[in-house]
Amino acid sequence: MLNPTIPTEFRHLCRVGQLDRPTPGLAPGYVQANLVVLPYDLAFEFLLFCLRNPKPCPILDVTDVGDPEPKLIALGADIRTDLPRYCIFRHGQLIEETTDICEFWRDDLVAFLIGCSFSFETAMLNAGLSVRHIEESKNVPMYKTSIDCLANRTFSSPLVVSMRPLTPQDAIRAVEVTSRFAKAHGSPIHIGNPEQLGITDLSCPDYGDAVTIREGEVPVFWACGVTTQTAIARAKPEFAITHAPGHMFISDWRDEMLAS
Template sequence: MTNGLASLSPADVRAFIRTNEHKGSTSGLAKGYLQANLLILPADWAADFLLFCQKNPVACPLIGVSEPGNPYIPELGYDIDVSRDVPEYHVFHDGEFSEAVNDLGQHWRDDLVIFALGCSFSFEDALMQAGLKVRNIEQKTNVSMYDTNIACLPAGKFSGNMVVSMRPFTPKDAIRAIQVTSRFPKAHGAPVHFGSPETIGIKDITQPNYGEAVDIYDGEVPVFWACGVTPQNVVRHSKPPFCITHSPGKMLITDLLNNAHAVL
């Protein structure tokens, strides 16, 4: 199914997702369009998370916020229903994962505020256009994501460590990847680390905390970008009474063009 969706428009991909015909990763889909991570919180926790995003723009690049109780964020695109247009959602109670669901019909509340955050899937097309191979797309897997020891700046009720995504490159290609992704601050921008995983608290590169492992070939180094799963790690640490996130690797696809948010 993923191969068949790769060339479709964002609206057409969302139509497959809304009817549960696609439940997998959104990596490689709707090329050229901005994808979004989600954190959905009760209104009385929203101001603190907004401040957290402002203090941590690399890990949490904010691209949209809803009105309380409204599942639509019009600036992200026409007829995007955030409560139905994501392949899988994760529900948390008191910071603990509760269940995975394919729509939020039974969980939606009038006090919920949606935060849409940029995603590194958005710069993968730019990497490929620059002639670089993106291993998770090449191997048709979800991207590898890891918890780290990199502390985010605390804000109000929220604190915790950064999560990173990893893509391997030769040193030469890693330099090019840094140049390319630096143009996309709303998709996490330049890498936060490359080389030794242990330096940022990753004990075993073959065992990602989220997503799937990919091959790292001889002569390649792991390159790490800040990841929009960071809020999920922060949720576990900060323990809001109720919240909803996307499932790692399964994003909201917006109607916003990547290049419209690129820095020349």
């Protein structure tokens, strides 16, 4: 009986088609990652976009051209089979969701593994901080902002942020705790005033679910990996693959291996 809380066994269950569900809470303590797969002719420009916008797009690993093994963060893994669910895009349009991308794989594809907020949320919980959407069993609320990422000739995007409400004292502690996790979006990008980010209504997130903001709490905003998806939707590449929302890659790295 395989144990999905161990990354190698989780990935094996995905590979043999026995696991198809969202990954929050699975393999606690291990780094989960967003997946983006693009043709080689866009790989340099996409990598440049990530390097210039490290808070929303922290690069954890990049595969060799045509090679599905992310050697840094999960030696022996195969990104074609080892995630529970994928989205296939052509010219920016979602054409299919699938649990295996072997039939879509090509020799010119490059896979990018990008840090996600689960690592710093675990650190917040360990520090005794509230993570409201987890308390309320919801998806984290995410908002498009009026801040533009640094663009290049192929990729551009508004910065997308996630929001967690905290008291001002806890917000300060959250800055301390999350700043150690630069490869998982790091410290917040804003505390307090959504309008400064061009967000007019916190109760209407662009992605995910609205959460309760209690008396005396302020909204705290972190850069969000969905920014890569909006960049791809804008660039409309001939072909792209991503993880299905919430269905992340689980690496062999421990959260603490990301921390400074």
